[in-house]
Amino acid sequence: MLRHLRPHSIQARFTLVAGILSLIVLMVIGVGLDLAIRTKIEDGLFQESLRAATYVTGWQAGSTSHLTPKARIDLLQLVDSHGRVLAASPEAASRPFMSTLRPPLYDPVQHRTECSPRSGCVVLTALRIPPLETRVFWQGEPHYVLAGTAQPPLLAEHLLELFIAAGVALIAALATWGTWWTVGRALDPVRAIRARMAEITVTDLSLRVPQPPGCDEIAQLAHTANQTLARLEESATYQRHFASVASHELKNPVAGLQTQLEEALLYPDDVDPRDTIRTSLSTTERLRAIIDDLLSLARVQTVTPAPPEPIDLGALVRDEASARVGDVPVRVRTHGEVKVLGNRIQLIGILSNLLFNAQRHAATIVEVTAAGSDGQAVVTVTDDGDGIAPKDRERVFEPFVRLSDGRRRDPKGNGLGLAISRTAAEVHRGSLRIEDSARGARFVLRLPLMDADRPPARS
Structure with missing residues (x-):
């Protein structure tokens, strides 16, 4: 039930809490202030009444029936032990004895505030009165002097409490309003961010949220949101491009397959069914290869791989190189033990793609090295072919991008091998790029070493 009554706005919640806390604190301060002021006023009156009473003790019996008031102390009475008023000031003459207070001998001075419905x-x-004087004037019978004044209106009519309560209410209201205004100003950037985020759609990720100045939490939130939007826009652009290229790559073999099957149906006497089936199987095989590579690329990007394991990258390079067959030999050089944390299947896939491409484009030999350098495992795969122009060195890692030389040497390829390899390297927090070489193409794979002060591959 209480959860439904709680304000949903952060601004309202903060304001409510601040208002309640400020009211409680100010009430405590107000009570303390009221007691302090009341005590201060009464102490001052008690001091004056004590001086007046001390003066009256010098009065002698029978000298006068009236006492002379001193300063603000206008109520003076001299009473005996039986409560009879023996003398009084003019203001106190019409009153009965003002108090039943009778101080004992060991505590001759006592203060009190006496209230009655009739006289306030x-x-x-x-x-x-000291014993010496009582023996002289009254044969030792105790006598008392009562000195006082009416309670000031500030205390008697509770004006002090009213003033303090009004001050507490005013200050609490100002504190509550100040909290509302301050929290509202602090949340203005959040409202602007929310409004801009509401405008962003999947079809238009180019908008960015407004970033307030400074380095506070809201500014960091806006900065992080903009970074996230930039990554989303980049990812969406990549996916649209990938979908477009994949559709184009799949459209050609599907269209060819459809044409072959239609010819077989329309011209059964002119088309050999066995040739049609053989050609269709070849086209289907190409479609299957494209789909398998697309699934591999998607799996590397999205599926969480198995937990990383220690892998000797040098030994893995030697094993993959020895398993290669073909006219172009592969020469391997490793320097010491090069251990990394990673997924063995994905690393084998990277090396297999690199070696396959190098053998396909090499003229006489492929050279592979594996060594550790500056906290990284570095694997280079170099061929002595025609090489790759600097302007195309990043393009070849894009899905379905195939250079003219690659199409000529491998007409059935689909241009996904290097894209899959680079994605797998990035999953391992490494990199794969093409660097300069004296001749041919030089692919360089860098992965963090297992014993380096760097985070392991994502698991």
């Missing part, structure tokens, strides 16, 4: 409240001091 009186702040007074009761003073016991």
